[in-house]
Amino acid sequence: MFENAPCALLSLDARGYIVRTNRALTAWTGYAPETIAGKRFLELLSVSGRIFHETHFVPLLRMHGSADEIALDLVRADGTHLPVLVNAVEERDGAGELCSIRVAIFKATERRRYERELVAAQSEARMLQGQLEIANVALERKLGEERDLGRLREEFIAVLGHDLRNPLASTRSGARLLAREVSSERATVILTHMEASTVRMSALIDNVLDFARGRLGGGITLDLAASQPLEPVLRQVVDELRYGTGREILTDFALTEPVACDHQRIAQLVSNLLGNALTHGAEDQPISMTARTDSGVLSISVANGGTPISPSAMEHLFQPFFRGGIQPSKQGLGLGLHIASEIAKAHRGTLVAQSSSSETRFTFSMPLTDIGAEEHDG
Amino acid sequence: MLFAHGFGCDQNMWRFVAPAFQSDFRTVLFDHVGSGRSDLSAYEPAKYASLRGYADDLVEIGRELGLRDAVFVGHSVSCMIGVLAAIKAPDLFSQLVLVCPSPRYIDDVGYRGGFTAADIDELLVSLADNYMGWSAAMAPAIMGNPEHPELGQELTESFCRTDPEIARAFARATFTSDNRADLPKVSARTLILQCLDDVIAPQEVGEYVHRAIAGSELVILDATGHCPNLSAPRQVVAAMRPFVDNLA
Known part of the structure; x- marks a missing residue:
């Protein structure tokens, strides 16, 4: 079973040197059995795999007594990489001393490809999300600018309406004063129309001001008077x-x-x-x-x-x-x-x-x- | 005695070493920000882009605890973090124990760090490209350990679990660091523990550190790999003992 197992099996000594391996490992890596024996397990790994072996794999194995589904890359004799998943378990003697480490290796080419696609999809999603956030910020700013501009226009209307009131009041009282002095009927009619026009203009200005105030948040305020007749x-x-x-x-x-x-x-x-x-x-x-x-x-x-x-x-x-x-x-x-x-x-x-x-x-x-x-x- | 863990795992790396000193020392263990069960919200990418950010944290911990002439014990990348902290605040530590230190991982003219620039590029690409393999999918099924019943499950739950982005940034800060020029500035008594067959910090790197820090001691442990604190804790304790007892 060991020799012909459908996965690569290794037996390591307490220091990580390969004691025994099976046919699958030599077939997958292209190394002769005699080349592999006596190597340290990490020598079969890529550089990042070796660093991972030392900083994660060994500590995990030592802390838990076993480690499962560790993703590593084997380096074949021809230099190409083989993505694998590694399970390992420690064996200790009665005194608790480490005797050996048993390792099972499974090919993970497809799984690694799938993981890479997942990672790529994840980073693409992140990028799209980033773009969306940027677009949202721009839109918010644009909306804010529009709002400010609208507010400015309404403020302008309010100020303009207010400023028109005084000259209009002067025109109206001027027309009234003149009406007392003129004797021609035609002039009287014209002055009457002029006064009526100022009354209408004043009403229009009041409407504009009320509207602007309403838009600016003031609303229509009431000054209640019940005692005076309407x-x-x-x-x-x-x-x-x-x-x-x-x-x-x-x-x-x-x-x-x-x-x-x-x-x-x-x-x-x-x-x-x-x-x-x-x-x-x-x-x-x-x-x-x-x-x-x-x-x-x-x-x-x-x-x-x-x-x-x-x-x-x-x-x-x-x-x-x-x-x-x-x-x-x-x-x-x-x-x-x-x-x-x-x-x-x-x-x-x-x-x-x-x-x-x-x-x-x-x-x-x-x-x-x-x-x-x-x-x-x- | 302050213990600092290296790249990859957390303070549980000292589970078999720190207890040996508890009767003689006040022992302090912590997780670097971004590792173990640290507060991830404290992680600032700019600060932790270089080892100096981690060293600043170390000084802060020392000041908070009111440490003076303490013993610093660092593993792997934390050796250089401790060196930087000791230079910045010389009163904090009178002794440094550096377990598998490396001031520079990439080979340079007249220096062999053990990795080529291309190797480290491959590492960083593999972290970026396949970080599921480095962290998320890496999180092991939590299981009881009959061999080590003293390890509470909750203590090892976060062990070797890292946020992928943080793991990548820590790897970059670690493996692209060059602290060779800082070594001669160390004034604390220094002990260097070196393993055989350490692919991350080869023996000649340990010897380089020994030469660069005046008066330092170098002990070669009869252990393979980069984590003697886990694989050969008794040897680590035995090597540290005469060094720290010398102080008392």
């Missing part, structure tokens, strides 16, 4: 627009209960709704506005006649910069309805649009209960 505030908005545009605006107010809301914000909401009706409604039909408190709810609605809003446009009505399929002459920034709906949300209310061939109506509703208290309740 009606005079609304009337002033209507008067200004009516006066400036010369259009007919019918009003129906029934505000019988105090409303805890931000008056300037509600005025802005109404101004935006009226502005929208004036821009898009039929010029020959009046705009009608109602404001009432009923059953614990404040509702304000603005209606106009003219071409109805298409169902597809209806879906995006309250999105910022939405301008529908309207004529270029009527284009605005598309912020009015968006800001109005944001103001409604800030008041825990809703803004709803209905549109048919007879009229287009926007209705704002909010609860009359104290917003602050509700917020406190969560």
Whole structure:
């Protein structure tokens, strides 16, 4: 069995010298049996195998009494390498002294190839992972840059809007002062239009500023005032627009209960709704506005006649910069309805649009209960 | 008495030697960072790219323990690590025991280290190319050793197990080192233990170290291979005994 075993077998003395070997080893290595006898086992190994033998194999064998599946390379007589797996076991006498070491060697060419492929696949996977990480970092940086740029633009809009306010206020008071002095009817009409335009411009700037603030994380903040009546505030908005545009605006107010809301914000909401009706409604039909408190709810609605809003446009009505399929002459920034709906949300209310061939109506509703208290309740 | 293990395994290499000195000395054993059961998170590739990083650790251990005029016992590559530490901090060790030392493994003009540059290249390539054979697949099935019942299983569990990348870096630091110029700077009393038929540190390398360190003693052990601390521990102890007793 020893001589003809299908694996290489060696018997070593306590110092690692080969005492006996079998046919498989001489056949695999090409060494004559008499050349092998008397060699140290490690002399059959490659250089790295010899170092491994001394730094790992021998210590393992000594520590555990045996060592299994050690991967080594035999060097054949012709200098070529043969990958093998080695099992070894120590034999000791009754006194615990090492007598001999038995070694079994198995060919491992295929296994080594498989292992090399595994290692190659592993290193390729590592490399790909590295590339992916680099690409991710680049993408993150790019995203960050885009975010910064977007933020810069919004900051720019906020500053610009703010800076436009003062010269606009000067223009408006200038127009007012002049209106008292001029006597020609034509000049009066022009100055009236000029003032109305500044009112509209001021409302647009407010919308832009609110939008930029919202994007910058400030959101719409409320300054609640329940003790002051709301009606005079609304009337002033209507008067200004009516006066400036010369259009007919019918009003129906029934505000019988105090409303805890931000008056300037509600005025802005109404101004935006009226502005929208004036821009898009039929010029020959009046705009009608109602404001009432009923059953614990404040509702304000603005209606106009003219071409109805298409169902597809209806879906995006309250999105910022939405301008529908309207004529270029009527284009605005598309912020009015968006800001109005944001103001409604800030008041825990809703803004709803209905549109048919007879009229287009926007209705704002909010609860009359104290917003602050509700917020406190969560 | 501080024991330092070499490339490949861990402090268990001293299992049969260190106990012999326990009654006369306070013995200290440790695993180099990256070996045995050391804290792998402490491994810094840049620091351990050369033996100096390991020597710095040795000095740190000595300082932490407050060692003065201690005995350093190093095996294989740790001999040069100990030499570097002894030069850096001469007060730490008054005696060095170098088991199978080599200041340079690669042959040079007028020097025979035992390996050609191509041999070491082959070694490093084989580590890189087939590290499964060197470490992962190399981890043996843990089994009881009836011949050595005193070896607790948990103690030998990590024996010869190394992270492949670290094994490769340690091999590079070891086998490409050249510390010949450091040897004459050693002032501690030095004992060199040399084996017969050591392919890693051949006899003429041991003789070179003996000549380079003034006043050193060289003892040739009747043992083969590179690990007399495992294969011939009694001889190692016997050779060390008169040397260290001389001190007391």
